[in-house]
Amino acid sequence: MSTNRSIRRNSQQRQVILEELQRLKSHPTAADLYEIVRRRLPRISLGTVYRNLELLAEQGTIRRLDAGAVQARFDGKLALHHHIRCQSCGSVDDIELPPLDLSGFIPQNTGGYEVYGHRLEFFGICPQCRKS
Amino acid sequence: MSTNRSIRRNSQQRQVILEELQRLKSHPTAADLYEIVRRRLPRISLGTVYRNLELLAEQGTIRRLDAGAVQARFDGKLALHHHIRCQSCGSVDDIELPPLDLSGFIPQNTGGYEVYGHRLEFFGICPQCRKS
């Protein structure tokens, strides 16, 4: 969430990490990517992969999925409702939506998946964090 | 993901955890709930909270948010698209959707949040896991 204002250098490592991620059609974890990048840069460290993924996501060059889901959260309310997550502090609240029927949007090509359901989640900045 | 087939007992701890979670309108982490439950059961352990939340979610009594998001995953493709996650192995793939305009579904009551966007994610079982 912190913005790095320093001037960026174009390191070998960062370039290769980005190249390999963009080449893939999958959505690798940092460890996956580490193994792949290691074939080209055998001395790279996992820490460097993490640092660069963080940096690239921050500047918008790549996307991090599951953003902000550092800890598991639990909901005692089973009735259908949606959530909004604060990108700054990670808190989660219920959100009111107009009646929303996504059943017409069942995916056409599931890539062989058996689809059980979906989750629609919003993200933004919560009242507390907006103040600062 | 494993299914526990043994007969369930109705422990004090499990009851209190469920009661407190259902009473809350928020979406606490395991640690949050541990602190709350501890006020009624001072000798409860964090491990017990985790075990029971897992168990309650498995039997469908509560919901776990961010299910299966154990590791961060990264995407080199910035163009708008949606994902499907395998509930069994955690893998993530792109999914094809018909044109989907959610702009009409901007939340009415955001609870003071400044809304930046949303994420629509599907979940199911991937081809590999379906075989087993």
Next chain:
DNA sequence: ATGGCTGCAAACAGTTTGCATGCCC
């Protein structure tokens, strides 16, 4: 030459698990 970046390893945070004991059925 400067200072951002790296490799390495230790530290951290969240979660899981092994074990002896406790307690619900």
Next chain:
DNA sequence: GGGCATGCAAACTGTTTGCAGCCAT
């Protein structure tokens, strides 16, 4: 009384970070 569940602590997994040296600018 039997065996699921607990408390405790250690182990694990994923991620972050401090540091000394390296390398792009």
